[in-house]
Amino acid sequence: MVKARIKELLDKYFAAGAGQGLWSKAAAGSYTVELPKLAAHGDFSTNFAMLVAGREKKNPRETAIWLAKKMGAHKDLFDKVEIAGPGFVNFFIRDGVWQSVVKSVCEQGYNYGFSQVGHQKxxxxxxxxxxxxxxxxxxxxxxxxxxxxxxxxxxxxxxxxxxxxxxNDAGRQMRVLGESTRARYLELLNLAAEFPEDGYQGEYIYDIARKLIIEKGDSLKDTEDIKPFKEKAEQEIFANIAETLAKLDxxxxxxxxxxxxxxxxxxxxxxxxxxxxxxxxxxxxxxxxxxxxxxxxxxxxxxxxxxxxxxxxxxxxxxxxxxxxxxxxxxxxxxxxxxxxxxxxxxxxxxxxxxxxxxxxxxxQFVTLTREGKQVKMSTRKANFVTVDELFDEVGPDVVRFFFLMRKADSQLEFDLDLATKESQENPVFYVQYANARLSSIQKKAKEKNISRTLLQGVSLDKLTLPEEFNMLKALASYPELVESSGLDLSPHRIIFFLMDLAGLFHSYYNSHLVISDDPELPQARLWLAEALRIVFHNGLRVVGLSAPESM
RNA sequence: GCGCCCGUAGCUCAGCCGGAUAGAGCGCCGGACUUCGAAUCCGUAGGCCGCAGGUUCGAAUCCUGCCGGGCGCGCCA
Structure with a gap:
């Protein structure tokens, strides 16, 4: 949300500069607002001067000075605006801006991070x-x-x-499915049966055949028409697929x-x-x-x-x-x-x-399964191919969902069953969900101690002064932009990485600082910060379909 | 042979519509519970960003060519 405000200002001054004839409109939108790696380079930086001036064969430093002066006038946002390197303009955000993020998050609650950039397309x-x-x-x-x-x-x-x-339930595949089912049906009745060359060999075909026998006995044994077999198989398999999908919500x-x-x-x-x-x-x-x-x-x-x-x-x-x-x-x-x-x-x-x-x-790209460091062999058609249902025998739906989302689509995905089945320590699913549970737990604890959160408007958020607190505030502020970009780029894995990072920041903070202490004002500020964190964990988990448990 | 994807720490992977001194998790080793949940935390180590050129003020990122791996290249879907 802070980044977006800077971008707006840059666009405004770009237009102003173009209006004054300082440059043409050719470079519109080419500049970016970025997060510098070094704290000395501020909270945000822009390559505005290098790109805009570079295109016009002007000195980037001069353009940077011009821009820094304009931007620096926004005292409500910036502590200072500096020029560095070949023409970077670096922005140092006022503490109060970060602290007020708590207010934005808590006021918007479960709507925080939602936007209308899609215009209901x-x-x-x-x-x-x-x-x-x-x-x-x-x-x-x-x-x-x-x-x-x-x-x-x-x-x-x-x-x-x-x-x-x-x-498609009308093609060759489905015909073969019907033939496979009939072959298993006859086989179970101890009758001569020819299994199709490229038939479906999975155990589930026997299950379907057994159901047919229970329902119809051997009345279908002389039927040449594969339709009843095909239809039964389709019906059973679709029911199974829908059930599997329902487990994944x-x-x-x-x-x-x-x-x-x-x-x-x-x-x-x-x-x-x-x-x-x-x-x-x-x-x-x-x-x-x-x-x-x-x-x-x-x-x-x-x-x-x-x-x-x-x-x-x-x-x-x-x-x-x-x-x-x-x-x-x-x-x-x-x-x-x-x-x-x-x-x-x-x-x-x-x-x-x-x-x-x-x-x-x-x-x-494809998924490979590993167990004990070795790849689990899979082949379709044959009976030994691994199904989602079999995954559910070992891990819950959140783990399945999380692991499938951990990689960008372009990358092959290694599903590490050893890691996925661990209910502790290094399993990233629990790491993130545990953060959410801890945050919920803090609020419960506060209630037990009869500490209720006072009205948001009256809270002294300026008590949040630790570097760890600012890191978390900055992460919270970036969340709406993250949802927007991962949505438009169709890249849900970024949400996962964000959640893991934020969980790391929070767990670390939690271990060295008390939210509920004897200080007269600090607990209020931190309880509200904790609430903002809880909201973002909740929203981030839910936006990719993961559950946000209050206790585990 | 052609097309698409991948190649970054021991392993699994982020970062890739160019930005300043390249990141995370796991694994390894050593530590921390009489305090809000130890499913947690703290510390150490670990890199020719596959190779070679090119573009640029600046390249893990863009272009070209190689090398290695995956998936395709049907009158199968």
Missing amino acids: KVLVEFVSANPTGPLSIGHGRQAVLGDAIARLLEATGHTVTREYYY IRFDNYYNEHSLYEKGLVEDVVTRLRTKGLAYDHDGAVWFKTSEFGQEQDRVIIKSTGEPTYRLPDIAYHREKLKRGFDWLVNIFGSDHIATVPDVLAGLRALGYDDSKVTVVIH
Whole structure:
């Protein structure tokens, strides 16, 4: 919140300088406000003079002097404004400004950190989108948590968010699922059964087959139609997926079935339009999309010679439909194995005359599990692949969520089961939640001792003078900007890092200073500081979907 | 061969829309509870930011080329 005020002033003086003809408007917005590493360089610094003057081939120091004089006039904000190095302008914030952060936080409470930068822009976040062929793997788990956290951050920054799960229950995968289920069903009845070559080998197929036997006995043994097997499997697996997601507190607003695109003729319409524009053609009995006209090496098949569409055709229709539904921004969360579909879909949208810059694809890398320092082997299809449910056998939902959010999407994520299962010491989830619990505990303790917080307006916040206290105040002040940037950048991991840092500051402070002491005024100031910290821990945990326990 | 991602402390990773002397957690070693919760804290050690060029007043950050790892490159999804 302090940084934002400085940025506003800089923009104001940049405009003023441009108005006086000191420089052109070319450098508008190029300068930044940063946190210097050295205390001697102030609380904030800006490269304003270097960038603005550099562009005009003027002396940065002169521009810095001009700016420092203007900025220095704001005595309510700054103790002093200095020029250093090649033209940095360094700002030293008044203590009172930091101390008043407590007031802002406590007044806004659970709304602190929320903003309207999104202007209620309509965003559709599509994630998970796994076809119901089996339980969610840990790769899906990462995606589920990442997508949900991103959705929450977008909501916190004033976007109108819809969470959507896209699936297809009509394709080859589902046929194989039905065949696999039938094979297990017959096997359990001790009848001859041929298991499909590329069938689903997981134990869960037996579970589904057993349920079928309980419900229908052997009445399906002579049925050639795989439909009853497929439908039962789909129903059971979807129920399982929904249950897993519910444990993670993830709920979708919409499940979008690919099949409905066909029913509405939307898939066919894409082909027609592409043909009309000369961007689709027949070759070798198949229909091709001229992706080569959109920067790709070769054209792609959209309808096979069998008459069946390839996945990319309904994908294009689906994304077009999302834009037609009125969304301003489409955020897709994909695993890195699906990266190849992105250029096809974007090309399709452009070919149909839509703005593909409205689509942002977050690609997340793979998850590996380690136990005792060794990688746990995983392979899909086979029975030994690791599911989110299996993770829940060992750790709770907060741990799963936290670990999945600890890395940026671009990085491969190593899920250390040894670390995750530790209920103490070095487990970062508990480290952060413990800070929240301790802060809650302090307030309870104060009540027990009949110390109630006096009115915020009358509290002597200037009693907060320790360096540790200022460090925490500065962190609290930066929180709204953090939520804004991690929301707009779709980067929830930054919230996690912030929480770990803040927990470190607080635990350290707690161990060397008493909040509740005999001093006449200090406890009031510190109790309010503790309350502000508790609010920010609570808000930070909740904004990425973690719980904020008052006791553990 | 081509595309995308990654390469930073022993390990796992932040920092990457250029800023001043590169950070955290874990691990190792040694300490701290008669005080608000020890699921905590304090202290020590640890670096050619993969390599080589380039752009810049300034590069872990941007560009190019290599090297190493991951994921893709289907008329599978």
